[in-house]
Amino acid sequence: MSQIKPERLINEQGLRIDGRKPDQIRPIKLEVGLLKNATGSAYIEQGKNRILVAVYGPREIHPKHLALPDRATIRCRYHMAPFSTDVRKSPAPSRRELELSKVIRESLEPVVFTEYYPRTTIDVFIEVLQSDGGTRCAGITAASLALADAGIPMRDLVVACASGKVDGQIVLDLCDLEDKFGEADLPVAMIPRSEEITLLQMDGSLTPEEFREAFKLAIEGCKQIYAMQKEALRKKYIAVKEVTEEETVEASEKEG
Amino acid sequence: MSVTRETEVIAKIKQKQIADLISRGRRLDGRSLFDYREIKVETGVIEKAEGSASVSLGDTKTLAGVKIEVGEPFPDTPDEGVLTVNAELVPLASATFELGPPDENAIELARVVDRGLRESKAIDLKKLCINPGKKVFVVFVDIYVLDHDGNLTDASAIAALAALINAKMPTYEIKAGEIELKPEYVQLPIQNYPFTVTMAKIGDKLVVDPIIEEEQVMDAQITVTTDQNGNICAMQKSGPKAFSVAHVLEAVDLAREKAKHIRAILGV
């Protein structure tokens, strides 16, 4: 089923087709450590996006000639499931998936202490189970959590968010329709502590002033999502801590 | 799957030399930080192609060929012609290019050049429509990198654009429901021009048009494509490390400035 362009992407009240305000991100749900086999894993839902990320490693790399003598190799695969889009996507890797695998790897590599594990590989597998715009950003956000869950040493998490222009207005976190029928799309990934940019792409048409505004908005979006990432990591371990603190209280009450 | 690649081992002394020079506003080949190398463009070099251009950017050499065929439109744009851009990093161009189908670097290169052409709407694709939903002109742009001395992106983008400007497409008549191509040729309907400028970050500075040694020591690079109105139509950060926010903003301003230089070279 192909998509038809909606008459307006932003209505008279200034709300977008899914009811959001221009600077609002879609609802996000994050889960960490949900796969048994992977060294680390994470799952993200952002609007209708559903993306699962697994990390394996550091482990020995085969074939051996791909090994780097002084640090770990990172292997990254971004892949969309055939049923993830409106029109079925062929399972064979497309040129887009190959480009995205590269830029996503380059967005994560700057934070990983690869020099701690020479001659090994750290594998990041990003599977898009359902796609609705902004999957590379959501994938990067989840991949950071999967790397942390795997115990891979990092300088910081990496977080990503896209902004763009729709019906002449600068908006945050575009869904698929907005990306297809809007005027510009700007995905950004950054290292939140140092505000360094590790992924930046843009397509469409923006004046330099519009670019500055969109760029700033994407960075704002990144900061909001960073707080959610930290929360997701804490939640996983604090829950166990709380349960056992209850048990300790119960135990001491019994004895007392 | 994308795999971290071993770049050639660079002597530490050389890295230091490049960094020192740059901190004093100069580069290995004597250029200032924001200068392009000498750019030469020659068009119409491949007669059998509908359009072609050969570009040398310093010692980097690229060749772009345009082939125009009649084909079917995409289902969601039935009244538009088709533009497709492909790039090959052929093994003869560098010891680091391996035999095989286009790898992630070739694909990224093609897609960045494509974005510049597509988002600037350089070609009025509606004028390539012959019979809506059934027949349109398909424009193939194939970029061949012949010698790699850095900044393949800009050299490829200039070649692609020059080849399109040089290209001639056939005219046609519809006789009894059949498309008959006539031997009279016209220019492609070009209505805008994308100018692609690539900058590398080395230490704390940006340099325009990185030469291969600079690419081997850089933190990362950024390509900014602007059109004839100064609007930004494509951007791509590439490379193993990161840019500061300030560098990104500086790169955008710098790209708009340097676009004028490319524009002058192409004479548009």
Added chain:
Amino acid sequence: MPILVEKRQLVTPGDLIAEGNYLIGESTFREGDKIYATRIGLVDTDGRSVSVVALKGSYIPSVGDLVIGKVIDISLSGWVVDINAPYTAILHASDAIERPFNPQRDVLTSIYDIGDMILAKVVAYDRTRNPILTTHGPGLGKITRGRVIEIVAAKIPRLIGKRGSMINMLKRETGCHFTIGQNGLILISGRSPEDEDLAVLAIRKIEEEAHTTGLTDRICNLIREESQKRGVSNVSN
């Protein structure tokens, strides 16, 4: 010059832990005079150094470590051993047998075969090559009885406890013998499978709750309750 978080506080990669002249320990890095966490874990400090006890992280071999490994391949001159690390380990024939070695494949398989579990020591490891093991030494060699279980290597110190408090309690309460590999593998050898079951249960709980306080007592109580429930009798009761 402060330590900015409480001891045992949970931190995530990139969290600022301290500012100043502290020595940096595990799972931390320094940028200027600021110290940050590189992994998820609990902050630990003795006032002079700052480290993070990671909740997850691979085992990095250290010379002198006792490890439990599985033989996965045989080469002309020795064995390749999986020690649950990013690198496989090598055991040369000369580090396994007392007399000079005569390279015949049959001889090697009769010492250690593919699939054998061995207790070994790390004798060499650096960034340029895989860890080298030896089975020369008392108690080292093929594991013939008992059960081997695996926990996250980072939690081995918690299993041992301060001055051995946790592991001694486990020995006492379950009557089992424990051999602890620094690589996260533990050999449990008890007088009955039921004793070993109890030990496994206790160790799993320790792994899950490694980051909490009062653990030794809670595990002790757990073992006593479970052994009553299961009608298992053991040494201490």
